Amino acid sequence: MTQHEVGVLAGRGKTGRALARALRERGARVRPLGRADLDRLDPALSGCTAVYLMAPNLHPDEPALVADVLAAAQRVGVDRVVHHSVAAPYTPSMPHHLGKARGEDLVRRSGLRWTVLQPCAYVQNLLSGLRGDEPAVRVPYDPDRLFGLVDLADVAEAAARVLLEDGHEGATYELGGPRPVSARDVAETAARVLRRDVPLQRVPTDEAVAAAPEAEREWLRAMFEYYDRHGLPTGGLVLRALLGRGGTPLAATLARELGAGDPAAGPSATGR
Template sequence: MIVVTAAGGRTGGAVVRALWAGGLRVRGLVGSSQPRPELTALSADVVAADLRDPSSVEPLLEGAEALYLIWPNFDPGETAGATALLAAARRAGVGRVVYHSVLRPQARSMPHHAAKDRVEEALDASGLRWRVLQPCAYAANLDGQLADVAATGVLRSPWGLEQAQSLVDLRDVAAAAVALLTEDGLDGGTFEAVGPEPLSAPRLAELLAEHLGRDVRAEDAAPAGPVPPREQYAAHCARLMFDHYRAHGFTGSPRVLEALLGRPARTYAEHLATLELPGATVELR
């Protein structure tokens, strides 16, 4: 059995689907007791669990071959909570832990990246067999804009018009997660999951124009006002993230991901091909 935390989220759900497609038994930990038909349809054992209470999670980890540890996004308690959960995993005898981190966690200008860097440090000292996956930003992050882009012909870019991102397809991230959860010879490795091309907002607008069959232009949507205070942690982190992207971009090499996959990484155009016109988002196929 493989345990996936935050299984009700976008990333966790994709990993559960990929494991199910490989015929693997999965226990998905979710944050509430609401029905999760999208997971139970995959024969997943769905259990509500509070990740911040490791004593209650520990019994759910007993007998697990592997744990895919995703912490909820933009959570100020990630470092302490994930570190405590690693200790619970060791006590439960989990055979292998794969931690879902982020590309360049050492970028201290982004607090939610730094939190993951500290968890990686704790993982190294945990006594567990471990691997780390470090994804770039997802191609799907722009899907919520597609209906507006189709209607207006404008792609709004909070990271400006000059710097690029190497957007990665979530299906590729999930496939890489399965490889790290199941394959031998990868312990102690840190693996980047990066899309195949650096994409500026104007280049994304060109690809969207091809997909939508209409002119699309990129527009700089610089965030207004001061950085929200740290007490508003999610807004604080999101603003600092886009400020970092505006200054430095968020790109990398796809070679590590492609080595894990044994094939080329999917392009942004291939991601768009999974979506229905005129830009409404559908489930990843």
């Protein structure tokens, strides 16, 4: 049996660590790759059975990064590539989504055996505000807009399956959670999980982007403006098919991540 060894770009980031866990649980070896590996991609990828092609968050030139990795994979003979894109990549008003759309195009024309994953925003993105003494959901967009918020652990499990199993060549999979949820649903569900009030607050965009590096602020503003108007609805049936079970309900993700019991508190415990 093949001993899989997967080179994971941005492998020490939030997504990379979750994927590494899922791959190791399935007996695969993982090679997390970071900044220092970009200047030595050939040795970094040499001997891998697959590459997980993932740019770091808000990378300024994702297509160039994707092109470099594809070229190196071709040179050293790694012919299976899984591209970590995003839900709704062709969204011209969000430049970092557009970078992923261009990346997808490069992947499809690479001549390698490819699969594209399009995850929605993770539930985990909202956790920092829910930890600590005064948990709250604070977002710079309409709190009633709907998103296919997905559990990062589910995305990682789906990615590991696609990397290690056959049958996914030439597929593009959108990965949304089990049902559409809003920031208001997250606050209400967190309140049940934590058994306390969890205020929901809309914050000014300037405040939300203030901690980000200057170079990222414009793209973040564009993203929040889009979210404010449209949310980011994303279907959950593909994830269900890949995992052989429904995606993890919002209440269960929050309970696990916040170290609380799953309240299974009535019909609305999973959001809508």
